Amino acid sequence: MKPTFIDLFCGCGGFSLGMEKANCECLAAIDFNKEAVQVFQANFPHVPHVLEKDLTQFTPGELEELIGTREVDVIVGGPPCQGFSQARQRDGANHGPRMVDDPRRHLFRRFLAFVEHFKPKVFVMENVLGIRSASGGEYFTRVQAEGRKLGYRVIPREEHAAKLGVPQNRKRQLFIGIRLDVQ
Numbered sequence: 331m332k333p334t335f336i337d338l339f340c341g342c343g344g345f346s347l348g349m350e351k352a353n354c355e356c357l358a359a360i361d362f363n364k365e366a367v368q369v370f371q372a373n374f375p376h377v378p379h380v381l382e383k384d385l386t387q388f389t390p391g392e393l394e395e396l397i398g399t400r401e402v403d404v405i406v407g408g409p410p411c412q413g414f415s416q417a418r419q420r421d422g423a424n425h426g427p428r429m430v431d432d433p434r435r436h437l438f439r440r441f442l443a444f445v446e447h448f449k450p451k452v453f454v455m456e457n458v459l460g461i462r463s464a465s466g467g468e469y470f471t472r473v474q475a476e477g478r479k480l481g482y483r484v485i486p487r488e489e490h491a492a493k494l495g496v497p498q499n500r501k502r503q504l505f506i507g508i509r510l511d512v513q
Contacts, residue, residue: 335406
């Protein structure tokens with residue numbers, strides 16, 4: 331039986347492609363962007379639940395009811411990165427006295443709400459490197475601390491996409507959470 335996963339903030343499906351190449355089965359993918367969901371559906375017509383939903387409104391319980399299980403091996407996702415963009419750091423919008431309030435910075439909590447509900451063996455959250463320094467590193471620390479409170483070993487890891495076979499010259503920040511009872 332293949333390990334199962336849910337893809338939150340799925341975009342057009344980059345994470346899902348990697349997970350399927352690792353022989354995992356996608357139970358559901360969710361994004362609020364209509365065009366991204368349409369592209370995901372075209373790329374992954376076999377995924378049973380591809381949803382255009384706002385994850386600030388759509389609950390983990392609603393997803394459980396829809397997919398018919400609470401048993402999920404992995405949750406992956408990339409909450410929006412604009413609130414951590416290094417470009418916005420240069421103009422002061424992501425740190426310092428001119429910091430702009432951006433509610434997208436808090437969407438990692440919605441990701442972790444699904445982790446708390448489903449209690450997967452592993453979660454992988456991706457974002458831009460700017461999350462490490464935005465607001466003095468506050469969010470970088472929070473993601474780890476809040477994941478640990480849920481019962482996970484959380485390892486922050488920087489990856490260079492091109493070295494992993496992705497046709498992009500980008501570095502990304504991953505947060506890998508492994509449930510404490512998983513060996």
